[in-house]
Amino acid sequence: IVDAVGIDERQQLFSDMIVFSTYAIQVLSAFMMVTNLIQTSPRSLVSSKRIQEILTYGIAIPDGVVPAGQDREGEVEFRGVSFEYPETGAEVLHDISFKAERGQTVAIIGSTGSGKSTLLSLITRFYRPTSGQVLVDGRDVGEYERAELNSKFGFVPQTSVIFAGTVRSNVAFGDMADKASDDDVWEALDIAQASEFVSEMEGGLDAEVQQGGKNLSGGQRQRISIARAVCRHAEILLMDDSFSALDFKTDKLVRQSLKARVKDATFIIVAQRVGSIMDADLILVLDEGRIVGRGTHDELMEGCPLYREIAVSQMTEGTI
Ligand SMILES: Nc1ncnc2c1ncn2[C@@H]1O[C@H](COP(=O)(O)OP(=O)(O)OP(=O)(O)O)[C@@H](O)[C@H]1O
Ligand SMILES: [Mg+2]
Incomplete structure (x- = not known):
């Protein structure tokens, strides 16, 4: 009987240990999730700010109104076109004029x-000139x-x-x-x-x-x-x-x-x-x-x- 009780107690101890470690792992992983959240939240904040920026970005180049079915000549003309990239402000093209018939x-x-x-x-x-005009078939591309x-x-x-x-x-x-x-x-x-x-x-x-x-x-x-x-x-x-x-x-x-x-x-x-x-x-x-x-x-x-x-x-x- 004594032996039987001994075995029983040991079994009890064993199952207690399993229960304990399962709870311990659950608590630990909860802590890990919290630290993970703390670590990634600054990154998520920056990303969400960027996404918001894109969603609220105004259309940089407005569309024109000339619909299909106009002249199809294939003429391209530059009239005194200068251009600087909006991002850098350095002038990349200066006073370009030519005509392709x-x-x-x-x-x-x-x-x-x-x-x-x-x-x-x-x-x-894709970009608009800073000054001057780009014409296709006699109309400003804008x-x-x-x-x-x-x-x-x-x-x-x-x-x-x-x-x-x-x-x-x-x-x-x-x-x-x-x-x-x-x-x-x-x-x-x-x-x-x-x-x-x-x-x-x-x-x-x-x-x-x-x-x-x-x-x-x-x-x-x-x-x-x-x-x-x-x-x-x-x-x-x-x-x-x-x-x-x-x-x-x-x-x-x-x-x-x-x-x-x-x-x-x-x-x-x-x-x-x-x-x-x-x-x-x-x-x-x-x-x-x-x-x-x-x-x-x-x-x-x-x-x-x-x-x-x-x-x-x-x-x-x-x-x-
Ligand atoms: N998106 C941009 N934003 C700011 N600057 C730019 C941009 N793209 C080009 N540039 C700058 O404009 C200048 C002209 O670039 P571009 O690409 O038109 O040259 P390219 O004559 O086509 O050269 P390549 O023969 O190497 O293709 C360069 O000084 C370049 O650094
Ligand atoms: Mg090039």
Whole structure:
């Protein structure tokens, strides 16, 4: 009996210990939750403040009123445009004036940081000029409804943006997704010299494209990006250093097919290579936000020291 009682007491002690440690763990974890809360609350406060800031942010650039169905000429004009970034206040473009007529190719060349991408962002109304006017088809870009303005451009950004999906969904993108047929997509790919590698991909137009285009080469991404702009059948094509990842031969083929097959479009092309822009109707040489030379290739070789310097340095590079 004594033994039986002993065992019984020991069992009692054991179960007491389990109960005790369970309670102890519960109390401890409650304490840990409180400390965790104290630790994360300053971060949450800052985040909620930021979210609040975004939710209450006023529209920086108000929309215009000119609806669809207006003239579609493809004319772009800068009238005495200066611009400073609101964030920094430093003037990035000074008194820029030029005109690109329908069907013309206007090229912009200049060293890194000279303001080329900024200039394009004023045409798409990503920013508004600090002074002067940017006109498309004779109207200030500020007057257009956003959808109408967007429909006028095909824009190839400096860094190709590729989305997870298929080749088709990357080319016929946004409002073109329902409008473009397979033939339209192939045609755009063909103009961008991309149809060959796409037809070799498994699935063709349905071939999988990973986020950021990880399963594509830089030059392939750039050509998909060009095809996307072409597919919009826009009156104005803006290309920001869009041939940089292509070899000289492909670069030339893309430019030739754009010129021949994208009928009547106006091209505004930013380029680093003189070879890519030699046959432009008008070349603007940008230096620290100012136009320091304008004309055709031959005129600039004659009269613009900076242009000649760029051209000569690239020629010598090319012969090495
Ligand atoms: N979002 C921005 N906020 C403030 N400053 C900017 C911003 N983007 C560009 N800048 C500045 O504006 C100037 C012109 O930049 P931009 O990108 O237009 O040059 P770029 O000619 O396109 O150069 P790259 O050939 O390297 O692409 C640079 O001095 C740059 O630091
Ligand atoms: Mg740029």
